[in-house]
Amino acid sequence: MSLRNRGVLRWGDQVRFEGVAYTVTGLSGVLVRLADPQGESRAVLLPQLMADSDFAILTGGASRLGSSLRGLDGFPDRVVEQARWWEHHLVEVISGLPPEASLDAVPRPDYDPTTHSLAEREAAKADELTRLGFKVSPRTLKRRRQRYETEGLVGLVDRRVSSGTGPGAGNADPRLVEAIGQVLSEAKSASTRTVAFALWRTGEILREKYGEGIVPMPSRATFYRLFELLSQGQHVAGTARARKSLASRPEGPFDMLTVCRPGEVVEIDSTPLDVLVLLPDGVPGRVEMTGMVDLATRTITAAVLRPTTKSVDASLLLAKTVTPEPMRPGWTEALRMSRSVLPHQRLLTLDERLAGAAAKPVIVPEVIVCDHGKAFISQNFRSACRMLGIDFQPAHEGTPTDKPHIERTLGSVASMFAQFVSGYVGRSSEHRGDVDEKRLWSLLELQELLDEWIVAKWQNRKHDELRDPATPGRAFSPNEKYAALVEASGYVPVALTSNDYIELLPATWRAVNSYGIRISRRTYDCPELNPFRRQRSGVAARKNLWEIHHDPYDVSRIWVRNHWDGGGWITVGWTHLRSAPMPFGEMAWDHARQQLPDQGRASTEEEIAEAVAALLRKASAGPEGSRDDGKLTRRDRRVAARTKATSSRNRLPLPEPPTTPPEETAAEDDHTLAKVIPLGVFDPFEEAKKRW
Template identity: 50%
Template structure:
């Protein structure tokens, strides 16, 4: 608003109906006035104020309405001096001191209607001189008045009380620069003592300022200086915390908000702090790989493996996109029918949810991942491309790019892992004396416990990040948030067919010979390969080879896509009859190395016998001296084989009937008979949800 050629704004002083007011605010149509000298506050229409004959603009100078919070932190005696001086300044400006009772009349010489500002200032200087006050000259009073009008009562405070303290005191600035360089260089180093940092500072000074005598403070002074300059750096504390803080980006953190389930997900893998019993009884640890939905904080899938492979991350996607089936022993209360999820609407769209547990199906649209070799592998990327999932890599060494999955994994450690027998603690210093000997669960048993805890605990636990934006005090659970967002996003079921599953598997390129396909000394063959034997692939980029899909945890068969009808051919391993159970590629490679170390001829039969020996040794461990390293290696191989063959995530697809065996030439001049093909169950997407993970 404007009065004449001057603007009325908050802090302006006006005269209205024989009273003086300060403008406390305006909303464009109304003006809020606070009384000066005892006048009552007033709210009046801007039009009525401007057209009133008694209205006049006393001052357009802005004045702070209330003291800042910093004023309340000052010592009491400093505040009392400033408040007393404020009463004198306001008497000069307004005619009556601040806080005077209503109806107080100005003293002689201070009436704003009959005296000028300079006359009132001179009267105040004379008064303070006579009383021995803090103001002794007109110039000093004018400086205090100007400061008060600009900063309020804080402008009357002794500046020495507001001066910032130098954290380094009177230490030589060259020492400060050297200390900052040493702290920066130690960001990714190991933590040490203050004495080591001081020695590093001395060496830095000798190299940076040769021939100069730079005074280094004493150890006590250096301790105090370091505690102030290195505050928040963890210079002598946790090295992991120090690295994490250094990796945070500069400036405020940006937030990407997801408004529908699966719109944005994050994936990560880390060791779980729980000791488990591996296949041969040896105690070890497992790795946890989890996929978390940002919009609902739902743990879409979480798998435990002795060591995480690329295929685990790829098959994790299939698990997130598949309903969680009810398992024997689970309470009926965790069924989807009894949860906050809109079961009746969902089951009409996806029949697989009829017997499912209360864990939402998450169909990822975008996945944020770090630069771990598992997530940058061709297998994982190919799986995402197949399912139409966009990949968003995080910045190098920047955990803040995927904070939700990082924090969720920490929560799994505190809410689940620490309550499991065999908990190892987050570090060695937190580990109990007999923690490893207390291990009581195998990998499969711990996986089942984790799945049950996610359904019963995590999905029904109120999450502080799922607050209602309109009702800040209302906190939702992941299941409740999922149900709330369905009204916005809806539900799109994506059942995995056998074709989808095979596309998720890793690939390699091989030649189809007259005897079949050879992969790592294993030969695969079937009748359907007859038209393709000794033929070149129509894909030019493969240089005549064929693209073979294989399961790294089951060497029993591979898949080849036919160029004519775009169908899958399943080729079986010819030594399938010799193995008691299908085992993984890790076990096969381990057996091949054993045969090579013996100096024997590397054949399919020899490798099969070596792998069978490894698994037998894992079941009955060798306690002889000097076999520790071999037993640990065998235990990891056996544990991974057990974890992936007894509890596969998705039933493997296969033809309805096994192809008949036929005679075929052998490699390495072997005269072995052709193995009988043992078909595995047919892949059925509709019954996928009923399979036991």
């Protein structure tokens, strides 16, 4: 009997106590509940049971069938019978004897635990079942054995076969249901296919596991109904993106991260913006939007547009987050921080730059959560976080649920802003219309519109996640939540100094020439560069060039490090700044924009709503003069452009002004034809004489 003593007492085990064979029906602490063959039960303390001189564990799991039948309620009889059949073979693999074996029975040679390991017994059982016509691999047998040891008899039944509530499979063969489950598992990361492929793949799985014709396939209509029932909510015939998103969701209820102060946790991510823009070379193209959102206030601390997000863009985004958002020319006065709910007077004592700031709070992150994009895990971005004392926390790979707030925020920007912009292409090719004739904004102009929309719309919009726990009927805007948390948590943001901001900007190395410095075909110059023109910087590692930092989103100025005198910064302006609509696009230099009256009164929701409406109307109309009114086709515009270019090179002299007054000329135009001047005949001999 010693070979049957497994050393662990579990429910369903058969034990001998006081000369009677009992079945363990329950375990609770040191209390063991036993049932005799007649069904009578008794409770015994575990020390008393173990101290009995006749005590022995006879079989492990021999009586699990009877004790686990309550878990099989609702299953078809054929399914229960199939589970019993599997239990008969698995118990022999585990203990060496089948469940119905007598007390004096001995194991068969291939299943003796004293001479064969568990893996060898599983292999022997797999060979035996295959010879009987049930093709099964040792690996499959091992999985069933593990489920049986963990859950008992009910572990041998596919739960989807239940005929009770939920997506049951009725009287379907459990082997067929298991094969369909494997097909559904394979479809999570595969391309979208039809149900016809699932029908074929299911047949292949059944043939590989059990052999040809062992498990009958249902009719096509029956399989379609069963597949629809088992694949409910898995988007098998939908988009691959939806399936991957569902597969990456954690089991159980979603956890919620609790934050109590601004900047405690900030998430960053990038996504393509569904808008065509004019790139710097004049070619229409898509851009990426990289943004950061604060979990405590749902504030979009910064958002930038770039053709492709790079590490310097992520660092620049971090710099924009910790510096005040300046008011731009053309913005309505209702967007000033001084006229918002933000604690402007208190913050103004900490940073004088807030005097001209827009109504968006300055938030210094404590923890930044990002994915494994190259721009975010780069050494450049990590160094920027380390310089500011920010904890860098990458999310798990392929787990967007680790940063769901920025995922949803970027989606909201697409639905609330991008679709109002001229050149919107939709979220996919199926939703794209005719955008070839639309007027497109330049990259800098669209960046300006996005900045204004964040300040005007997003920061003043009531957010469902910003509700007062005591009065859940009231929702706060990001600006209101920031003001409330500042009062509650005593949060005091310490914004970057100007030198800190410049240090975070992208760097390049250039020579200081006689005309100044040229970056991206723009020339920058100022009198402060006079001592450094055509001079060496002294940095031999950089070929004696000068270190220059620039803001890709503000081309009005650059900063040159003074390597000769302590490494300070020299601000150098763009030479054509006064003649070109830069750096904030055409709208920044539109001084004819009508201002709101009564600039001194407090900002109201009506003013902000009007500003947002005007912004969306302008974004939808597109820039003035960028394209024609849409009456000409693309071919017409091409022909007109070529004709204009040709006529400009071969332009005839302008005619003499008329001698008659304009009124008389206009009156005669309807009756008098113009004088015809015939062309002379070309005479080569006369032309030859002129040369002499």
